Amino acid sequence: xxxxxxxxxxxxxxxxxxxxxxxxxxxxxxxxxxxxxxxxxxxxxxxxxxxxxxxxxxxxxxxxxxxxxxxxxxxxxxxxxxxxxxxxxxxxxxxxxxxxxxxxxxxxxxxxxxxxxxxxxxxxxxxxxxxxxxxxxxxxxxxxxxxxxxxxxxxxxxxxxxxxxxxxxxxxxxxxxxxxxxxxxxxxxxxxxxxxxxxxxxxxxxxxxxxxxxxxxxxxxxxxxx
Amino acid sequence: xxxxxxxxxxxxxxxxxxxxxxxxxxxxxxxxxxxxxxxxxxxxxxxxxxxxxxxxxxxxxxxxxxxxxxxxxxxxxxxx
Numbered sequence: 325x326x327x328x329x330x331x332x333x334x335x336x337x338x339x340x341x342x343x344x345x346x347x348x349x350x351x352x353x354x355x356x357x358x359x360x361x362x363x364x365x366x367x368x369x370x371x372x373x374x375x376x377x378x379x380x381x382x383x384x385x386x387x388x389x390x391x392x393x394x395x396x397x398x399x400x401x402x403x404x405x406x407x408x409x410x411x412x413x414x415x416x417x418x419x420x421x422x423x424x425x426x427x428x429x430x431x432x433x434x435x436x437x438x439x440x441x442x443x444x445x446x447x448x449x450x451x452x453x454x455x456x457x458x459x460x461x462x463x464x465x466x467x468x469x470x471x472x473x474x475x476x477x478x479x480x481x482x483x484x485x486x487x488x489x490x491x492x493x494x495x496x497x498x499x500x501x502x503x504x505x506x507x508x509x510x511x512x513x514x515x516x517x518x519x520x521x522x523x524x525x526x527x528x529x530x531x532x533x534x535x536x537x538x539x540x541x542x543x544x545x546x547x548x549x550x
Numbered sequence: 551x552x553x554x555x556x557x558x559x560x561x562x563x564x565x566x567x568x569x570x571x572x573x574x575x576x577x578x579x580x581x582x583x584x585x586x587x588x589x590x591x592x593x594x595x596x597x598x599x600x601x602x603x604x605x606x607x608x609x610x611x612x613x614x615x616x617x618x619x620x621x622x623x624x625x626x627x628x629x630x
Contacts, residue, residue, distance in 0.1 A: 391615060420618065427620040429559075432566050474563060474621055506568070533575055 326353045327549045332398065332414070334389045335361045339375035339411065339528065346528035347372075348501070359392040364400075370547045371398055373414030375467075375526060385428060385470040386416030395421055403525050407451060407547065412468055415512075415522035423514055424522045425483070426475035432505025438467040440536055441503060443511050444494045450518045455542045461498050462539035464525040465522045466511075473506035475511075476539060476541060479509045480507060482483045485523040488514050491523055551598045552629040553608045555618045558589035592616055599630050 329347045333340045333356050344354045355365060364371065378389035389395070395417075401425050402408045410418035420426040431437060445453055445460040457460070473481065483489050491512035495501040502509040504524075512523030527540030559565045567572050572586040596613075599603035608626050617624040 342590055383615070385614060387618065419620070425620075427618050428564070430623060432564070432567055434566055472566075505564070 325549055326351060326379060327369045327547060328353045328355075328365070328367050329547070330355050330357045330364060330373060331372045331374050332357050332359065332373065332412070334392060335377035336378045336380055337376035337413070339413075339526065342526075343372050343374045343411070343528045345438050346531050346540065348543060349531055350541070350548060352548070357394060359389070359394045362393045364397050365407075368401070368406070369500055369549065370409060373398070373410040373417050375412030378417060379411075381470070381496065384416075386413060386418075386420040389413075389417045390421035390429055393513055393515045399423060402515075402520050404430070405517070409452065409547070410520075410522040411526055411528065412471075412524055415492060415524055417469060418520060418522045423520045425479050426473055426507075428470045428471040429474050429505075431472050431503075433527070436440050436467075436469040437503055438470070438487070439465070441466045441525060442496050442498075442501070442510075443491045446489050446492060447468055449487055450490070450514055450521070450522055450546075451498060452521045452546045453490060454515065454546045458547075459498065460508075461496060461532065462493060462543065463496075463537040463542050464527055464539055464543075465529045465536070466503065466525045468504070468524050471504045471506065473510045473524070475489050482516075483510075483513060486516050488516060488518075488523065490514055491525070492508060551596050551601070551604050552628065553594040553596060553604060554609060554627040555592040555612060555616055556589055556592065556625045556627075557592065557612075557622050558587055558624075559621055560623050563621050601630070604628050
């Protein structure tokens, strides 16, 4: 059966169609969900909070988006065990609304960074990265101004204890290489029940070798129904 | 009634913008500058007559939206 993917769209979201294209290429049924909707379509297997600049990132990245009607439905979906993936601005929205721990601050160097970056897979004991091997190095584009992941030391220790740190920024051989000041070079995490995932890099932009990398495929393939 | 909300990064959370401004000031001859913090100020006009009630509502606004309490502190001043 086709995996059914809902992609959340706020005013200012700009990665929804790339995300739709990526999941369609993997054979999924996809649907864009406007933020004023207050229900999630029946049978949805995965919700993606796509990247972009929701509400112009006014106030803070992802802050105003969390007040949108659809976010109540997204929270209920996640609380019920539904799978949710936040990419870039989507990751910021998920931390703002409390579905993921921590926060994303302005990049330490204060610049917007847009380039390919290598990432190391720390764990594959979850739906998202189950098609990757532990210590796999993937090449995925990053494009953000507020990607500096922050969490206090107690929260950080909980993330490691519960196997919630998914990805770290590295060089091509796996040595830590931190582009934005993130705590422990962290690029992606999940919640404790491993059904909500967030990362700053864009796997949906790494679907074709011709465009620089297709490493995003084996990440997103984790969400396909068996 | 007017509420003035100041939002700043918590102590212990690196303020990269503040550091950049500090370096710029030091480099321009303001050698006595030892620290700079950059925050934001949000000014809210409200139809309220009771200071305590206004303050409680603004505090709720801060918790819900105006500040991210994972990384930020806020201070509220009410002007009649």
